[in-house]
Amino acid sequence: MRIALHQMSATTDSAENRQAVEKALDAVRGPVDLVVLPEAVMHDFGAPDHDLAAIAETRDGPFCELLSRHAARLETTVVAGMFEVGDTPSGLPYNTLVAFGPDGSLRAAYRKVHLYDSFGYLESDRLAAGDVTTVTLPVAGRTIGLMTCYDLRFPEYARMLVDAGADVLVVPAAWVAGPLKEDHWITLLRARAIENTVDVVAVGQCGRRYAAGTSAVDPLGVVAVSAGERTTTVYAELDADRLAEARATNPSLANRRIGRPG
Numbered sequence: 001m002r003i004a005l006h007q008m009s010a011t012t013d014s015a016e017n018r019q020a021v022e023k024a025l026d027a028v029r030g031p032v033d034l035v036v037l038p039e040a041v042m043h044d045f046g047a048p049d050h051d052l053a054a055i056a057e058t059r060d061g062p063f064c065e066l067l068s069r070h071a072a073r074l075e076t077t078v079v080a081g082m083f084e085v086g087d088t089p090s091g092l093p094y095n096t097l098v099a100f101g102p103d104g105s106l107r108a109a110y111r112k113v114h115l116y117d118s119f120g121y122l123e124s125d126r127l128a129a130g131d132v133t134t135v136t137l138p139v140a141g142r143t144i145g146l147m148t149c150y151d152l153r154f155p156e157y158a159r160m161l162v163d164a165g166a167d168v169l170v171v172p173a174a175w176v177a178g179p180l181k182e183d184h185w186i187t188l189l190r191a192r193a194i195e196n197t198v199d200v201v202a203v204g205q206c207g208r209r210y211a212a213g214t215s216a217v218d219p220l221g222v223v224a225v226s227a228g229e230r231t232t233t234v235y236a237e238l239d240a241d242r243l244a245e246a247r248a249t250n251p252s253l254a255n256r257r258i259g260r261p262g
Helices: 014-026 062-074 149-153 155-163 181-196 240-249
Strands: 002-007 034-036 077-084 094-100 106-111 136-139 142-146 168-173 199-204 215-217 223-226 232-237
Touching: 002 199, 014 062, 034 168, 034 199, 062 077, 062 094, 077 106, 077 168, 106 136, 142 155, 149 155, 149 168, 149 181, 155 168, 155 181, 168 181, 181 199, 181 215, 181 223, 223 232
Parallel strands: 002 034, 034 077, 142 168, 168 199
Antiparallel strands: 002 232, 077 094, 094 106, 136 142, 199 215, 215 223
């Protein structure tokens, strides 16, 4: 599976972000099976008092229309993060990942389960949590599982996705920078890959506020590809033979005695 990972910094101007995403997708060097963009790439979180409900879009809004069109043009799957109009009594929007397939159709949508109520920040003041469920979809003979940013700190959620059949974890993020935060990020990416013997593909926002850190980690925890601190697109190959080799070498999923399905 050949993948393209686009790291960028979103703004609080949705039209400006669409232009930046369009430019990035126009520049993708094909063929690729999967393109991943960061969390909240439709519109940045902004200041704590920025009204995300006012800028939230539906799954057929202009941001999703853009992704759909380019997925069909590239004949690939495109995953990116948006703020989705809420359907809860609170009226708060969802932090949602959408995945558009090679025919331009919406193949999956994942509403972030674990809201970032940590490190002095309360994401739950501004966004509604999604139902605890797993969202997976087939891509190029593999199964990708979707999770967002803070979800990475919950190993049980990654394991749920693996139990649902995922052998690639896709993690768009806007990982807030701070003391030791960059170290936490790469450590957790490698841990989720090693403990589940899966590929982990993570794409972060960059800029002064965020840690960037876009990476592809293989099932033995090797960081195969990483980006720097600036806007860029990096490419990686996910090798199914490498996955099989890792699971033969480290059969920890088969050796489980706690929580094993069936």
